[in-house]
Structures are given as structure tokens and as C-alpha cells.
Amino acid sequence: MKVLIIGSGMYVTGREGTGTGTILSSLAQISKAVAVEEVVVVSKRISSSKTVADAAERINGLLKSSLNVSFKSLGEDSQQVIAALQAEKKFDACIISVPDHLHFSVGKICLGLSIPTLMVKPLTPTLAEANELVRLAEKNKTFACVEFHKRYDETNLWIKKSIEENKIGKLNYVTVDYSQRIDIPMKTFKGWSSESNIFQYLGVHYVDLIYFLTGFRPARLVAYGTDGILKNQGVDTYDSVHALIEWQNPNDASEKFISSLNTNWIDPNCSSALSDQKYKVIGTKGRIECDQKNRGIELVTDATGIQQINPYFSDYLPDENGNLKFGGYGFTSIATFIHDVMKLKQGKISLAELNKHRPSFMESLTSVAVVEAANESMKNNSEWIEVGKGDD
Ligand SMILES: NC(=O)c1ccc[n+]([C@@H]2O[C@H](COP(=O)([O-])OP(=O)(O)OC[C@H]3O[C@@H](n4cnc5c(N)ncnc54)[C@H](O)[C@@H]3O)[C@@H](O)[C@H]2O)c1
Incomplete structure (x- = not known):
């Protein structure tokens, strides 16, 4: 399994360059049970390279894991860099953790390349963007899910x-x-x-x-x-x-x-x-x-x-042998996605079955519709707004 992570901020590497982050820690824990050959983190600035390397070293030290993590900066052309990386590495999955307003543009790149995608919440701020991502996932028959970890608490x-x-x-x-x-x-x-x-x-x-x-x-x-x-x-x-x-x-x-x-x-x-x-x-x-x-x-x-x-969210706690183990409902959410991608690849589950039970992009249109309507209401002097359906 090869995983691409887009974004190297707090949720990926932890707070203020000293933490461990939920996403990288989860992948390191998962790698102890499932073969995760390689993780590539990409984000805007080259200066994040050290943050990623330091977090990976801390995490591997805590878990006694050997997750292979590298970094590449995206520079000004994310589309071109991600497409070239995908051609070279052939990622099995991608996790997107960039600011809300960039979810659409980055999601479009990954789904355009048919990479199974886990997006941090909110899917997008607008229904038009979310609908386009849903259509792209359908067209390319690609699994796409939102990281709504409260569903696992x-x-x-x-x-x-x-x-x-x-x-x-x-x-x-x-x-x-x-x-x-x-x-x-x-x-x-x-x-x-x-x-x-x-x-x-x-x-x-x-x-x-x-x-x-x-x-x-x-x-x-x-x-x-x-x-x-x-x-x-x-x-x-x-x-x-x-x-x-x-x-x-x-x-x-x-x-x-x-x-x-x-x-x-x-x-x-x-x-x-x-x-x-x-x-x-x-x-x-x-x-x-x-x-x-x-x-x-x-x-x-x-x-x-x-x-x-x-x-209970995401933490390092001792296991039955006294070794630290990363767990919690934040971990479960990410681990479920990685296991789903594996099962899909092995033909053990269908995309239709997954879409029925996971916070898929289609399922997440509901929350996007509410976010859009709330933003609209506030822009219009707090008027009542009909919530869109998201399937137009
Ligand atoms: N921090 C949390 O606990 C948490 C939990 C769940 C979800 N989220 C969601 O994760 C997203 C990011 O949160 P965070 O805490 O990691 O934020 P952050 O501000 O710490 O990090 C954002 C990252 O995105 C990168 N980035 C910015 N523009 C980019 C671009 N155009 N292309 C690629 N990378 C780009 C930045 O370099 C940085 O690495 C938000 O949507 C947030 O809602 C955060």
C-alpha cells in the first residue's frame, strides 16, 4: 500500500512542530498490521520538509515502527506535481488535509487521477463544488470519503x-x-x-x-x-x-x-x-x-x-505488553478508510457497498448543503433558507 498525504499541518504532523499528528500516527500504527510500503507527504512549502521528517522520526520512535515517510513540495503547480508523482508511485490511497477552501481544487486533482480519497471535513464549502467532486468520483469509479471521525466515537x-x-x-x-x-x-x-x-x-x-x-x-x-x-x-x-x-x-x-x-x-x-x-x-x-x-x-x-x-479521540496508550499503541476514534476513522481501500483492491467489497455505509462524498452532500445554507443565511441578514439537496 502506498499513501499520498496532501498537507503537512496540525492534523498530519501535530501542533507547533513538536507533536505527532493524527494522520501520520494512524498510518504508522496501521503499518504494524498492514504493509504500508511508502507514505509521501506533499504541501506548499519546502520548509515543511523538516517538520514532516521530525514528526515521522518521533512517531516511529514512540511506536517502534518503521513507516517510510518522504516529503515533496508542491510549489506553484500542484496539479503537475501530483500527476507526476502518481505516474511514478501509483498511490493506492490519498488523504487530503488542507484548509477548507482548497478541498475542492485538491480533491479534483486526486479524483481526476482516480486515487481513492479521504478528505478532512468539511467536504467543501459549497454544493456546486461538492456535486462536481461526487460526479468525478462516480465517473472514475473511485472511492471517496470524508473523515467524519465522530461517527466512530x-x-x-x-x-x-x-x-x-x-x-x-x-x-x-x-x-x-x-x-x-x-x-x-x-x-x-x-x-x-x-x-x-x-x-x-x-x-x-x-x-x-x-x-x-x-x-x-x-x-x-x-x-x-x-x-x-x-x-x-x-x-x-x-x-x-x-x-x-x-x-x-x-x-x-x-x-x-x-x-x-x-x-x-x-x-x-x-x-x-x-x-x-x-x-x-x-x-x-x-x-x-x-x-x-x-x-x-x-x-x-x-x-x-x-x-x-x-x-478516546487519538492518543498513544500502552498496549497489553506495555508498548505504546496509537488508537481512538480518530485512528479508527483513518484505519477504516485504509482497510476499505485494501478490501476494494482485493475485490472483497464493492464500491456500492462502501458507499452505502461510509461518509462518502455523496453522503456528505447533506452537511455541505447545511454549511452553504448557513453561509447564505448570514450573508442575507439571517433569512430563513431552504437547504439544497445537492443532487442537481
Ligand atoms: N487539526 C485538527 O485537529 C483537524 C481535525 C480534523 C480535520 N481538520 C481539517 O484539516 C484541514 C487542515 O487542517 P490542519 O489542522 O492540518 O491545518 P494547518 O493549517 O495546520 O495545515 C494546513 C496545511 O495545508 C498546506 N497547504 C496550504 N495550501 C496548500 C495547497 N494549495 N496545496 C497543498 N497544501 C497546502 C499547508 O502547507 C499546511 O501544511 C482543515 O480543513 C481542517 O478542518 C483538522
Whole structure:
């Protein structure tokens, strides 16, 4: 198996050049069970070469793995460099982790070359772009999936099963509170935070999750954005975005529920986790409440302040022999994609079967439609907007 990674930022190599990153760590862990001969990371600048080499060395040291990672800079012509690399290496899979507004152009290159693709969320900011990628994947019969890792979190799976078992009756409403420290738009993603917003970049996770948990379709929405804090400091995006979405049962349009999502990108930097997140599902017979930040572990030191730890997303923990192993639902999401690609190659599963059960590009049109409608609503004085269907 040969894997191409596009982007060498936080999600690939970790934070501030000292971390390990979810994507590279996952591939190193997978390589202990599946033959991953080679990983090539490409991104804009040659200076990322050292970041990638250092992260690979740290990861191989921690896992006692020998993942073969190299780097190439894309320069000004991504299309040409990726096409030449593909002709030489014949990658089996590609993982795209670049800023939101570039997902379309980079996705188009990879699907144009028929490379099975895993895209970080959101698929794209607009339906027109997402539709084009869906059509390209269909035309080239290429597996294409979005890395919606919350679909693999056991707490969310338990809630999905409970809703399906009718434990809380018919759905009435869902509330979500999701926010991140102000350092994320101001420093970590300073290069592109003005091109996105907290709802598009982060809230989209819960849009997809509500769709995944309930099977209902978004019908219309209204969104409000507040601003001032980030704009005053030179980052041209909303401080917070609030969306009220009406969802309909696809089998019975009279059955509806409402979700309200409150998202912000201005949490104090002393917040006890990078992301603060909780949600509630209220039904006619009961409620489910889920704190996705406070998982029951608190670290308190002078150096860190109070930190709430989530060891379930992606982390290095000792295995039964005391060796470090990388795991969590972030890992499961990436490992599932790599295993799917292998099974497809070996003819053990069909593309149609995968498209039925994975957050495929087609399946992800729903979350793109909501992101587009929310952006449209905010541009138009917070009007109610019909959510597009994405299959035109
Ligand atoms: N950080 C996370 O925990 C996380 C988790 C899930 C998804 N994501 C998503 O991943 C994407 C990137 O996030 P990140 O945290 O890695 O961001 P980042 O800002 O740390 O890194 C972005 C990377 O993209 C590269 N890049 C920029 N323009 C490019 C181009 N034209 N061609 C190729 N590469 C280019 C940059 O060189 C950099 O390596 C975003 O869409 C984000 O929503 C991030």
C-alpha cells in the first residue's frame, strides 16, 4: 500500500512542530498490521520538509515502527506535481488535509487521477463544488470519503442505537454547544481562518453527526453570526455562529425536529480543552445528554492549568505488553478508510457497498448543503433558507 498525504499541518504532523499528528500516527500504527510500503507527504512549502521528517522520526520512535515517510513540495503547480508523482508511485490511497477552501481544487486533482480519497471535513464549502467532486468520483469509479471521525466515537454510537431503539420516543430537539480557544483562528490557523468560519470548519461535525444519528434530512435553516473580536484583531471571520435547523423524516415529511447549534471561535485560551463540546437530544419520552469534552479525566498542574483530557479521540496508550499503541476514534476513522481501500483492491467489497455505509462524498452532500445554507443565511441578514439537496 502506498499513501499520498496532501498537507503537512496540525492534523498530519501535530501542533507547533513538536507533536505527532493524527494522520501520520494512524498510518504508522496501521503499518504494524498492514504493509504500508511508502507514505509521501506533499504541501506548499519546502520548509515543511523538516517538520514532516521530525514528526515521522518521533512517531516511529514512540511506536517502534518503521513507516517510510518522504516529503515533496508542491510549489506553484500542484496539479503537475501530483500527476507526476502518481505516474511514478501509483498511490493506492490519498488523504487530503488542507484548509477548507482548497478541498475542492485538491480533491479534483486526486479524483481526476482516480486515487481513492479521504478528505478532512468539511467536504467543501459549497454544493456546486461538492456535486462536481461526487460526479468525478462516480465517473472514475473511485472511492471517496470524508473523515467524519465522530461517527466512530462509542458515545455517539450508543446514542444512535438508543434513538433507533426508541428509548427517548420521537425526536423533539437537539442542542449543540461547540467552541474553540481564540488561539486557533488567531495563531494556529491564522493563514486561512479568514477563509472559513467556526460553523463551516467545526460545527459541520455536528451537522453530519445529527444526520448520522437520526437519518432525518435538513429542510431549512436560519443562521446568525456575531463579530467584532476577531475582526478587530485582523481575522476576518465571525466570532460565533448560531444555526437553527429544521430536520424532516425522509419517510414522513410531517415528522420534524429542530436543532440549535451554537459555535464560537473565541474561547479564552485558559479553557480546559482545545475544544469545548456538549450536546443534548430531547425526545417525547426522555433526553440524552452528552459531554464530549469532560470525559472524566482532569489534569491540574501549574504548567498546564486545569485540563480536561479526552483519551478516546487519538492518543498513544500502552498496549497489553506495555508498548505504546496509537488508537481512538480518530485512528479508527483513518484505519477504516485504509482497510476499505485494501478490501476494494482485493475485490472483497464493492464500491456500492462502501458507499452505502461510509461518509462518502455523496453522503456528505447533506452537511455541505447545511454549511452553504448557513453561509447564505448570514450573508442575507439571517433569512430563513431552504437547504439544497445537492443532487442537481
Ligand atoms: N487539526 C485538527 O485537529 C483537524 C481535525 C480534523 C480535520 N481538520 C481539517 O484539516 C484541514 C487542515 O487542517 P490542519 O489542522 O492540518 O491545518 P494547518 O493549517 O495546520 O495545515 C494546513 C496545511 O495545508 C498546506 N497547504 C496550504 N495550501 C496548500 C495547497 N494549495 N496545496 C497543498 N497544501 C497546502 C499547508 O502547507 C499546511 O501544511 C482543515 O480543513 C481542517 O478542518 C483538522
